[in-house]
Amino acid sequence: MRLVVVVDNRAKEGLRKEWGWSAYIETHGHRVLFDAGASPSTLEFNAKRLGLDLSRLNFAVLSHHHGDHYGGFRYVGSVTGDLRVYSPPGELGYLREWGLNPVLVTSPLEVERGFWLTGPLSAGWILEQALAISTEEGLVVVVGCSHPGVHRLVRAARDVSGIDVFLVVGGFHMPSERVLDELAGMSRKICPAHCSGGRSVSYLRRKYPEKLCEVMAGSTLTFS
Ligand SMILES: [Fe+2]
Known part of the structure; x- marks a missing residue:
């Protein structure tokens, strides 16, 4: 399996950065996009630069209905036909207007063999879900902005899949130290990105240096 960060607040040289998040995942015979960043042009530019052909996606996942996660889906709709986008409740x-096929997710589900969705967890009126993928090393959990709490999303991912967590990657929404401690108790690797905040990175670097992995647009994670 490989996971490529396509859009993030930070980017490797030659790629565009923006306030947003998108990750491309290839495994179990599927090509999947998790979130799409804020703007169609950034997603298109970075995907092409990284050699990712988004017209060949099998399905996509939207974590929550915020523009820095769904904006780039306009580009995805322009290069795919009727692509399934598993979405939490909302507008x-x-x-559909962008040519995609939104599939409403209201509860935890195994969407394809080895791919699970936590189903929507709520943070006030925001509903957000995470994607979990099985690897030989354990469960890889991809989160968007973690409005309901990254620890809650990871726990839900572990519960729906029944697999111990190996790694969590994505936006953690400036979690407290208590939340990061709980996360560290559940996951062997922790890769904060997007809206995680510099303070959580420095806390992890200080307290859990062996768990921290830093990613940005252009980073590739590979798993057996
Ligand atoms: Fe976000």
């Missing part, structure tokens, strides 16, 4: 009409 889905814009995805």
Whole structure:
């Protein structure tokens, strides 16, 4: 399996950065996009630069209905036909207008063999889900912005899959130290990105240096 960070607040040289998040995952015979960043042009530019052909996606996942996660789906719609986009409850009409096929997710589910969705967890009126993928090393959990709490999303991912967590990657939404401690108790690797905040990175670097992995647009994680 490989996971490529396509859009993030930070980017490797030659790639565009923006306030947003998107990750491309290839495994179990599927090509999947998790979130799409904020703008169609950034997603298109970075995907092409990274040699990723988004017209060949099998399905996509939207973590939550915020523009820095769904904006780039306009580009995905322009290069795919009727692509399934597993979405939490909310206004889905814009995805249809962009030529996509939004699939409403209301509870935890195994979406394809080896791919699970936590189903929507709530943070006030925001509903957000995470994607979990099985690897030989354990469960890889991809989160968007973690409004409901990254520890809650990871726990839900572990519960729905029944697999111990190996790694969590994505936006952690400036978690408290208590939340990071709980996360460290559940996951062997922790890769904060997007909206995680510099303070959580420095806390992890200080307290859990062996768990911390730093990623940005252009980073590739590979798993057996
Ligand atoms: Fe976000």
